[in-house]
Amino acid sequence: MNMSLVRQNLATKFDDKAYRDAFVAEQIFSRLPMKIRCIREQQELTQRQLGERAGMAQTWISKLEDPNYGKLTISTLLKIASAFDVGLQIDFVPFSRILGDSLRVSPDSLVVANFDHDAGFTNQGVMASNMTHLPQSTMGTVVAFPSCTASSLAITGDVRVPPRSASNMAQQIVTA
Numbered sequence: 001m002n003m004s005l006v007r008q009n010l011a012t013k014f015d016d017k018a019y020r021d022a023f024v025a026e027q028i029f030s031r032l033p034m035k036i037r038c039i040r041e042q043q044e045l046t047q048r049q050l051g052e053r054a055g056m057a058q059t060w061i062s063k064l065e066d067p068n069y070g071k072l073t074i075s076t077l078l079k080i081a082s083a084f085d086v087g088l089q090i091d092f093v094p095f096s097r098i099l100g101d102s103l104r105v106s107p108d109s110l111v112v113a114n115f116d117h118d119a120g121f122t123n124q125g126v127m128a129s130n131m132t133h134l135p136q137s138t139m140g141t142v143v144a145f146p147s148c149t150a151s152s153l154a155i156t157g158d159v160r161v162p163p164r165s166a167s168n169m170a171q172q173i174v175t176a
Contacts, residue, residue, distance in 0.1 A: 033064060085116070
C-alpha cells in the first residue's frame, strides 16, 4: 500500500473526534518511549546510567521506555531531556502535522543530537542562519506572549532566571 493511500485512509478516520483524540494519545505514548530508548542507546547509556543522570531509579527508566506505561509527565520528561542534554518541546499543533509526523517515523526521526553535537550551535552561540529577528531587533531578549499576536512581542533587558510556574509563564523571558 503506498503512503498517499495510507494517509488518505487515516485522514478519513480523523472525521471521528474520538479517533483523533485516541490517535494523538497513541502517538505520544508510543513515540516518546521509543525516542527515550533510541536517544539512550545513541548516547551509549544503560538504563541505570540514564537514571543516575536524571535522578531516577533504573526501574523508572524502564517504565518510561515502555509504550504501555502511559504515565509520562512533563516534569519527568524535563528530567530526561536534561539528562540527555537535549531540548523538550511540547506544543499544540494541527492534526495534519500529527498525521504527517506519524507517517514519517524512521530511525533518523528518532535521533536527537545533544547540545555538544547540535549542528545548530557553534562555540559562539546560535548560528545566524537559525536566528529569527523581530522588527527593530538584533540580538537580545524577547518577552513571550501575553497575547497570541506577533505584534505583542517586545524587546526587553536581559533576564536569565526562567519562571518557576505556569502562572507566570506569560512573562517568561527568552534570552537569545
